[in-house]
Amino acid sequence: MTFNQIFERFSSRYLPASLSDAAMMRFRALGRALPVIREAPVSLDENADHLVYVxxxxxxxxxxxxxxxxxxxxxxxxxxxxxxxxxxxxxxxxYTVSPSELLVFDYADFADLARGEPAVLRMLLDCARKSLGRCRDKSLALGRKTAPERLAGFLVGMAVRIGAPQDDITFLDLPMSRRDIADSLGLTIETVSRQFTLLREQKIIETVGKSGVRIRDLLALEARAGYLIEAA
Amino acid sequence: MTFNQIFERFSSRYLPASLSDAAMMRFRALGRALPVIREAPVSLDENADHLVYVxxxxxxxxxxxxxxxxxxxxxxxxxxxxxxxxxxxxxxxxYTVSPSELLVFDYADFADLARGEPAVLRMLLDCARKSLGRCRDKSLALGRKTAPERLAGFLVGMAVRIGAPQDDITFLDLPMSRRDIADSLGLTIETVSRQFTLLREQKIIETVGKSGVRIRDLLALEARAGYLIEAA
DNA sequence: CGGCCTATTGATTAGCCTCAACCCACGTGG
DNA sequence: CCACGTGGGTTGAGGCTAATCAATAGGCCG
Structure with missing residues (x-):
């Protein structure tokens, strides 16, 4: 994919349609495309914040x-x-977890340029707030939830984000390894593996190869995730 | 403290001096002062986001x-x-942790009003990003650090935020209870208490009553906090 | 001075980690 | 084409950290 195609996708999703051509060009000038890489750290200058579009x-x-x-x-x-x-x-x-095409910006430059474009600032704010919400949920899971709850919550979250609904089953193709999942949930790979086995034994999920998961009972997963139940 | 005094503090810290009087009045109209309360939940409408100034x-x-x-x-x-x-x-x-004076805004209203004021949007963005950074650090602690590391990291963070340096000792007056600390670190009150005792036995801190802490050896605390050591 | 709530200390337990072996899919080269 | 090696994933046995259960001590209020 060319830089132009990547930038086009980014701008149609994250930059307001009302943006002038000149302003659009200035944002474009800040972007740098990073090629497809297989499971590797993304080399960024560690002394500056960055904004990365996947x-x-x-x-x-x-x-x-x-x-x-x-x-x-x-x-x-x-x-x-x-x-x-x-x-x-x-x-x-x-890190990339699978071959990826990234678009990288220097955060400070991008934010400075956005100063003149309230809609862009607003977008950055929404983006930061969404990350903050996810991070707070993760803190709750890491601080207070058990291993079964963490994996169930993880699978529910993945189902929402990258699940492919088929009939009443949701299919997941998890791009990350068991180690990545363990490092995300604050567990070891062995514990993650055992929890997968338990869910399999209880017919809540099926696993297909290393990365495929068929969620047969999403409600059971949600019930296990330790969410606060609202008293009616 | 009157609403006007509270708003004045808030605006001098978080609203740009360049703001017009009219704009200032509009922000002021959105604010609501919440009185001093002792250790209680802050009643907010659960169906909307809020912005709260302490x-x-x-x-x-x-x-x-x-x-x-x-x-x-x-x-x-x-x-x-x-x-x-x-x-x-x-x-x-x-929740308030000690008697507090708060200034509350509806987040959506505030952000909408900030649409016309890039500097205010930028301030909200910086605020969200700072919270996100803290939350990410907390996720690391909750997911991967031991109890001694968590308490050490907590005390270092508190020293930076509310510590009073005296000679080469930093004095802390922690407004929160052991339960609050435990709930922050993903531990139990008993474990937190035992970790305080260990730090006391090793002459790294002294405790004064329930809430006072004298940090005698900040470097030792930092060394215990499990930060990644940079290879020279 | 007595009651109450928080903090501390002690004994035991449980859940997850560690260490170790094994399995399986895949890729490679003989 | 198949033996072999490799790396990720699964399974099992035992250990350790922090939780749980229980009792005591210490501030802070009346």
Whole structure:
């Protein structure tokens, strides 16, 4: 895919139609296309914040702690926009999880340019707030939920984001490895694997190869996810 | 403190000086002062997002899971601005942790009004991004760090935010209870208490009554917090 | 001074991690 | 074409951290 095609997708999704051609050109000048890569860290300058548009593929944002411990802070799928922070007291790295086409901006430059375009600022704000909401939900899961609840919640979330409904079954093709899932849920790969087995034994899901999951009973998954039940 | 005084503080900190009087009045019209309350939930309409300015006191934003499990998503101290989300798949509640004076806005109304004021939008964006950064750090701690690391990281963070340096010692007056700390760190009160005891035994901190902490060795705390050490 | 709530300390348990073996799909080269 | 190697995933046994259950101590109020 050419840079122009990628930018076109990005702008039609995230830039207002009302934007002048001149302004559009200025945003375009800030973008840099990153080619398809297989499961690799995305090389970004660690001293600056970045804005990354996922055109195709999938990525994970990973936070690093001492002793080689990693925490996947978020996964991203096609047509999503991510803010990647510069190195701070914890350092963060963006990785592709499957072959991907990315569009990268320097965050500060982009935001400065958006100063003259309230609709773009508003879009950045909505984007940050959506990430914040997801991150808060993740904090709740990591701090207070059990392993079965975490995996159930993960699968429900993936079903919403990348699930393919077929009849009353939802099919998932998970692009990330068991290790990625474990690092996202704050568990080990063994625990994740055991939870998959339990869900399989209870006929709630079926697994197809390494990455396929057929969700047979989405309601059962939701019931397991530990969401607060509203008293009627 | 009167509404006018509270709004004045808020506007001098968060609204640009360049704002016209008319615009200022419109923002002011959206605000609602909430009086001093002792350790209580802040009553907000659960169906809308809110923007809350903490003028004095301290608050906690709590996410609720099933079975009465709570996770403190963030603490807030004077002069901070918070986005409180509406009820979603997890519900959130803002609580005061000590007597507080709050200024409350409807988020949608505020953001709509900010449409005409890029500087205000930019401020909201910076605010959301700061919260997101803190939340990501918290996810790392909850997912991958041990109990000693979590408490050390918590104390370092509090030292930065509300610590009073005295000579080479930092004094902390923690407004929140052990339960709040436990709910913030994804631990139990007993574990938090044991970790305080360990830090005391190792002469890294001293505790003064229930809420006072004297940090004698901030470097030792930082070393315990599990931050990624940069290879030179 | 007595009651009450929070914090601390102690003993035991449970859930997840660690370590280890095994399985399976896939790719490679003999 | 099949033996082999490799890397991810699954399964099993035992250990460890933090939770749970229970009791005591300490501030803070009347």
């Amino acid at each position: 055109c195709s593929g999938a990525t994970k944002l990973v936070a690093h702690a001492s002793a080689g411990r990693d925490q996947v802070v978020a996964f991203h799928f096609p047509d999503e926009l991510i803010a990647v922070p510069a190195r701070a007291e914890h350092s963060y790295t963006l | 003028c004095s006191g301290a608050t906690k934003l709590v996410a609720h899971a099933s079975a009465g499990r709570d996770q403190v998503v963030a603490f807030h101290f004077p002069d901070e601005l918070i986005a409180v989300p509406a009820r979603a798949e997890h519900s959130y509640t803002l």
